[in-house]
Amino acid sequence: xxxxxxxxxxxxxPQMAAEGPAETLAYVVLLSPGGKRPDALAVVDVDKESxxxxxxxxRVEMATAGxxxxxxxxxxxSSALCPSAPHPHVERRYLVVPGLRSSRIxxxxxxxDPRQPRIVKTIEPQEVFDKAGYSRPHxxxxxxxxxxxxxxxxxxxxxxxxxxxxxxxxxxxKGQWETDRGQQYFAYDFWWHxxxxxxxxxxxxxxNMVEGGLNPELLLDNKYGHSLHxxxxxxxxxxxxxxxxxxxxxVLELRPAHDPTKTYGFVGVVVDTTNLExxxxxxxxxxxxxxxxxxxxxxxVITIPPEPADPDVxxxxxxxxxxxxxxxxxxxxxxxxxxxxxxxxxTSRTRCTRRGTSSSTRRASxxxxxxxxxxxxxxxxxTPTSSSSSGTSDRTKSGWRAGTLPPIPIASRTxxxxxxxxGDRPELGRGVWG
Numbered sequence: 001x002x003x004x005x006x007x008x009x010x011x012x013x014p015q016m017a018a019e020g021p022a023e024t025l026a027y028v029v030l031l032s033p034g035g036k037r038p039d040a041l042a043v044v045d046v047d048k049e050s051x052x053x054x055x056x057x058x059r060v061e062m063a064t065a066g067x068x069x070x071x072x073x074x075x076x077x078s079s080a081l082c083p084s085a086p087h088p089h090v091e092r093r094y095l096v097v098p099g100l101r102s103s104r105i106x107x108x109x110x111x112x113d114p115r116q117p118r119i120v121k122t123i124e125p126q127e128v129f130d131k132a133g134y135s136r137p138h139x140x141x142x143x144x145x146x147x148x149x150x151x152x153x154x155x156x157x158x159x160x161x162x163x164x165x166x167x168x169x170x171x172x173x174k175g176q177w178e179t180d181r182g183q184q185y186f187a188y189d190f191w192w193h194x195x196x197x198x199x200x201x202x203x204x205x206x207x208n209m210v211e212g213g214l215n216p217e218l219l220l221d222n223k224y225g226h227s228l229h230x231x232x233x234x235x236x237x238x239x240x241x242x243x244x245x246x247x248x249x250x251v252l253e254l255r256p257a258h259d260p261t262k263t264y265g266f267v268g269v270v271v272d273t274t275n276l277e278x279x280x281x282x283x284x285x286x287x288x289x290x291x292x293x294x295x296x297x298x299x300x301v302i303t304i305p306p307e308p309a310d311p312d313v314x315x316x317x318x319x320x321x322x323x324x325x326x327x328x329x330x331x332x333x334x335x336x337x338x339x340x341x342x343x344x345x346x347t348s349r350t351r352c353t354r355r356g357t358s359s360s361t362r363r364a365s366x367x368x369x370x371x372x373x374x375x376x377x378x379x380x381x382x383t384p385t386s387s388s389s390s391g392t393s394d395r396t397k398s399g400w401r402a403g404t405l406p407p408i409p410i411a412s413r414t415x416x417x418x419x420x421x422x423g424d425r426p427e428l429g430r431g432v433w434g
Contacts, residue, residue, distance in 0.1 A: 162189025
């Protein structure tokens with residue numbers, strides 16, 4: 001009798017996933033400096049008992065130069081067990097590898113030999129343009145009903161950016177995900193609280209704003225993204241936009257709670273244009289506001305100060321600060337300042353997905369934050385603000401936001417009854433990945 005069972009690498013709980021077998025292979029992007037030859041995907045042995053531990057044991061080269069591979073992920077993962085859209089018999093087998101600059105997407109088969117992956121399908125840029133209306137795919141997550149990819153912008157390099165979906169059986173482009181984007185214009189990362197039907201998206205800039213290197217004029221004019229968006233995952237509509245303050249420029253990687261019953265997460269902000277600080281923020285549901293269609297708070301919990309520097313050696317945009325933003329070793333402080341002096345400057349990066357885990361399965365740091373963490377001043381430009389997605393968007397193609405939105409509570413703010421709101425913060429206990 002034939003029995004159909006879910007892929008053994010799917011787990012119904014984070015605890016079971018943590019107790020599963022360790023990965024033995026990792027897949028790592030290799031970038032070609034200057035795009036003179038095709039990028040590649042390397043296979044690295046991570047089995048500590050292996051004679052080839054830590055060494056490259058396989059490689060597949062992409063078909064075309066200039067893709068600029070970035071994030072990538074699996075075609076399926078434990079989200080296939082989601083009761084709302086079950087696809088338990090999808091096999092975790094293929095890597096979905098997008099080119100951030102080319103908008104080309106490679107489907108890489110890791111079977112029968114995971115050390116010798118091979119390209120089995122190439123989704124050309126024009127198909128993405130025609131069917132999704134987006135370009136420059138960035139983040140890949142295997143969802144319960146398909147493969148989700150974020151995209152930085154439109155085919156012409158402007159906006160809006162957003163999310164589109166691939167079929168996880170044949171990898172056809174199914175189209176744009178959003179039915180009502182509200183105020184959302186910029187895009188970057190996305191992630192979700194699947195148990196609560198919530199998606200969260202962050203902001204960077206359109207392709208035309210970022211592909212030539214960071215534009216210091218746009219940055220210091222606060223033209224890059226500075227908001228988080230909260231979506232009804234089932235209805236595919238934006239239910240709340242939270243503006244962190246226009247000086248908090250470039251809201252990047254999202255890290256939701258690895259306990260799926262919790263509704264909080266962390267996001268890094270590259271720079272505060274008033275002082276060059278980087279920061280980490282926490283989002284969580286505001287229980288006082290209820291959970292129906294909104295009620296999210298975003299609070300700054302960590303600040304990373306800039307490093308003093310001699311103005312004579314700094315690019316023009318940074319001379320007035322006599323400092324540089326936090327170095328790349330910090331969570332939210334990449335060395336973007338290099339491109340502030342030289343347009344088009346870039347650095348090579350490595351992306352890794354381990355065999356047997358989803359690309360959306362990452363380990364989180366644990367612990368909370370000190371009650372002495374500084375918060376933006378009420379009424380200052382750094383006070384986070386929230387708005388409903390209803391009505392006409394006040395974004396223009398340049399990304400400039402007009403008007404003033406009402407503030408939402410921030411960390412350690414005193415409430416109207418004289419007490420602080422720390423009791424409303426999410427409980428941050430021992431982290432479990434999943």
